[in-house]
Amino acid sequence: MLLLFSGRAHRWAGPPRAVALFGLGLIGGAILRSLHEGRGWDTREIPFPWAPGSSQSAAARTVLEAVTDAWDRCPVATEGRVDLVWAAGRAGFGAEPADTAAERQSFACVMDLFEALHCRRPAAGIAAHLVSSAGGLFEGQTSVGSEHCPAPRRPYGELKLAQERRLDEAAFAGRYVYRPTSVYGLVQGIHRRGLISTLVYNGLLGRVTRILCGFETLRDYVHVRDVGAFVAGRILQGAAGAYSPAGPFLLAAGKPTALHEVIGAVEAVLRRRVYLSLDYSPANSLDITFSSRALPEGWSPTDLATGVRLVHESAASRTS
Amino acid sequence: MRRRRRRPRGRPPTASTVRIQVMDPLTITVVVPVYSGEDYLEVLAGELGAVRREWEQQRRPFRLLELIFVDDAARDESSAVLERIAARHDWVKVITLSRNFGQHPATIAGILYSSGNWVVTMDEDLQHPPSAIIELLRTVARTGADIVYASPCGHVHGSMYRDLASRGVKKLVGVLTRNPMVEHFNSFRLIRGSIARAAASVCGYETYLDVAFSWFSLRFETFPLTLRDKRHMTRGSSSYGLRRLRSHSRRLFVSSQTRLLRLGAVLGVAAMLLAAALALHVLFTHSVDPSAVEVRGWRSLFVAILFFGGVCAFLIGVLIEYATSLVLHVQGKPTFFVVDRSADEILRRHFEAGG
Numbered sequence: 001m002l003l004l005f006s007g008r009a010h011r012w013a014g015p016p017r018a019v020a021l022f023g024l025g026l027i028g029g030a031i032l033r034s035l036h037e038g039r040g041w042d043t044r045e046i047p048f049p050w051a052p053g054s055s056q057s058a059a060a061r062t063v064l065e066a067v068t069d070a071w072d073r074c075p076v077a078t079e080g081r082v083d084l085v086w087a088a089g090r091a092g093f094g095a096e097p098a099d100t101a102a103e104r105q106s107f108a109c110v111m112d113l114f115e116a117l118h119c120r121r122p123a124a125g126i127a128a129h130l131v132s133s134a135g136g137l138f139e140g141q142t143s144v145g146s147e148h149c150p151a152p153r154r155p156y157g158e159l160k161l162a163q164e165r166r167l168d169e170a171a172f173a174g175r176y177v178y179r180p181t182s183v184y185g186l187v188q189g190i191h192r193r194g195l196i197s198t199l200v201y202n203g204l205l206g207r208v209t210r211i212l213c214g215f216e217t218l219r220d221y222v223h224v225r226d227v228g229a230f231v232a233g234r235i236l237q238g239a240a241g242a243y244s245p246a247g248p249f250l251l252a253a254g255k256p257t258a259l260h261e262v263i264g265a266v267e268a269v270l271r272r273r274v275y276l277s278l279d280y281s282p283a284n285s286l287d288i289t290f291s292s293r294a295l296p297e298g299w300s301p302t303d304l305a306t307g308v309r310l311v312h313e314s315a316a317s318r319t320s
Numbered sequence: 321m322r323r324r325r326r327r328p329r330g331r332p333p334t335a336s337t338v339r340i341q342v343m344d345p346l347t348i349t350v351v352v353p354v355y356s357g358e359d360y361l362e363v364l365a366g367e368l369g370a371v372r373r374e375w376e377q378q379r380r381p382f383r384l385l386e387l388i389f390v391d392d393a394a395r396d397e398s399s400a401v402l403e404r405i406a407a408r409h410d411w412v413k414v415i416t417l418s419r420n421f422g423q424h425p426a427t428i429a430g431i432l433y434s435s436g437n438w439v440v441t442m443d444e445d446l447q448h449p450p451s452a453i454i455e456l457l458r459t460v461a462r463t464g465a466d467i468v469y470a471s472p473c474g475h476v477h478g479s480m481y482r483d484l485a486s487r488g489v490k491k492l493v494g495v496l497t498r499n500p501m502v503e504h505f506n507s508f509r510l511i512r513g514s515i516a517r518a519a520a521s522v523c524g525y526e527t528y529l530d531v532a533f534s535w536f537s538l539r540f541e542t543f544p545l546t547l548r549d550k551r552h553m554t555r556g557s558s559s560y561g562l563r564r565l566r567s568h569s570r571r572l573f574v575s576s577q578t579r580l581l582r583l584g585a586v587l588g589v590a591a592m593l594l595a596a597a598l599a600l601h602v603l604f605t606h607s608v609d610p611s612a613v614e615v616r617g618w619r620s621l622f623v624a625i626l627f628f629g630g631v632c633a634f635l636i637g638v639l640i641e642y643a644t645s646l647v648l649h650v651q652g653k654p655t656f657f658v659v660d661r662s663a664d665e666i667l668r669r670h671f672e673a674g675g
Binding site: 140142143145146147214215216218255256258260261264287289291292293 | 344347385386406410411413432433434435436513514517518521522657658660
């Protein structure tokens with residue numbers, strides 16, 4: 001995990017701020033980039049093990065000590081603010097219950113310690129930002145709007161729902177839940193790429209992409225840059241202690257997109273056919289679409305054609 | 321006498337074809353392109369809302385999931401009307417196009433924003449009664465079709481000339497292209513969602529949408545309906561002037577087939593063979609009677625012209641064949657498409673039980 005501090009060198013005004021970013025993968029990395037674009041930060045990396053136990057608890061305490069030390073060192077005699085961002089995701093969409101258990105415990109561990117911080121320093125501003133999953137929560141539902149209830153069909157969705165409920169029970173005021181749909185984008189070193197990035201990457205290298213759903217399967221695709229910018233915007237806005245926990249925020253394109261449309265968009269950008277291996281699974285072929293009426297204010301998703309082009313530019317520079 | 325090609329008839333689904341257990345009702349998206357409908361949109365939305373409520377009350381195994389209006393840079397106050405309608409109903413969506421693109425592109429946009437198992441397209445001007453949607457579904461249940469067109473009974477536009485012109489063009493194109501669907505094309509249609517979206521995703525600006533549907537399925541049916549173009553009958557005008565109708569017909573013809581291109585290729589080969597035959601004839605007559613033509617060098621010049629002319633015609637024919645392949649590729653005609661009709665069993669059981 002990564003700690004970010006508002007340093008004096010970066011001309012921060014007001015109370016000291018910290019961001020505890022758990023998860024530096026696809027979405028976490030995008031949030032980090034957007035935070036750096038918004039303001040300058042001092043950073044400190046703290047290894048946070050996934051395995052629950054004493055080492056994990058010790059790491060979490062180290063995080064809190066680092067945050068409170070930064071507050072105490074600040075010449076401004078006021079309590080600071082810390083934003084806990086949980087974008088970690090060891091378990092993927094197809095995870096088994098055993099895979100999600102460790103993640104559930106890790107999130108609970110971090111939440112417990114930040115609640116303990118809230119008890120010790122009640123005047124401090126504490127906000128938690130949870131990157132959940134619209135796909136996991138609403139799998140099999142179409143045209144999902146604000147009136148729809150989450151109904152997970154697999155352990156991954158249940159994990160996300162449990163995390164949302166845990167966050168809802170938190171004692172501190174700032175609670176933000178983000179529900180991105182099918183996020184795509186290219187991040188160096190991340191082994192779990194997602195469909196669109198995999199299609200582009202394999203297309204450039206002439207490799208075969210394995211498809212697990214039907215060509216007509218509808219999903220909603222959003223570029224990771226948009227997700228990162230939106231979450232970072234919520235972190236950066238607002239004064240210490242003044243939270244408006246609206247949400248959950250549905251981060252979707254509001255446009256159902258079939259797989260064949262995605263493949264067409266990728267082939268149009270690559271200007272070549274992509275090789276596909278079809279491994280059709282009915283369980284992976286449920287439509288998941290979202291109503292454009294349920295999207296939050298200030299959210300401007302990139303269209304698919306542009307998004308694929310952005311992925312292509314990133315991938316091409318790495319494969320050349 | 322040439323035997324007419326029979327169009328493929330869909331077989332109604334049987335219990336053994338059901339592979340997926342569908343727990344939720346089948347969903348229907350209605351797509352309405354809007355250009356000048358300020359006088360009709362409120363009533364249309366009201367009628368569709370009534371249909372939606374009626375199906376819910378009757379506990380039908382299908383529901384009207386969403387109504388998508390596509391604002392095609394409407395030239396009247398339709399945009400404001402749509403905004404009011406969408407504010408009142410959360411199942412109504414409005415997509416606003418950046419400029420006027422035309423009815424087919426607007427319909428394509430609406431289809432690409434749909435997520436229903438079935439998609440209904442209809443006009444903005446109350447020409448197509450929402451209450452008839454259930455009859456289109458009943459036709460699917462009865463026949464297993466992928467596409468159902470409303471088939472107008474009587475005069476639609478109140479003008480025999482206009483109706484005859486419309487039907488005549490479609491009939492002519494249907495004969496020339498040997499596509500049995502063409503003469504039945506109508507903007508009030510029910511299409512299987514996966515096919516609608518697949519066809520819409522390959523359509524270019526010049527592609528005629530219904531022709532694209534026919535690339536994916538020829539299992540279509542028609543349902544007779546009394547349709548009335550009230551706008552034309554009351555105002556004596558429609559949003560389709562003569563110029564747009566001509567453009568419409570041109571696009572229909574060009575999208576329908578590549579036979580004209582192929583005809584060019586055939587003519588090229590035929591010209592080459594004719595050239596070869598004439599050249600042989602000239603050489604033969606020269607060998608039989610060298611003195612028949614007094615002008616020296618005429619025969620050799622003629623043979624040379626025929627030879628190179630034939631070669632050019634042949635090469636042009638070859639190029640046209642390649643152009644045909646490119647056109648088919650650019651048009652997006654699929655190599656194959658897989659469809660799942662298992663959920664049709666739900667409709668069949670419902671309507672057979674008297675639903």
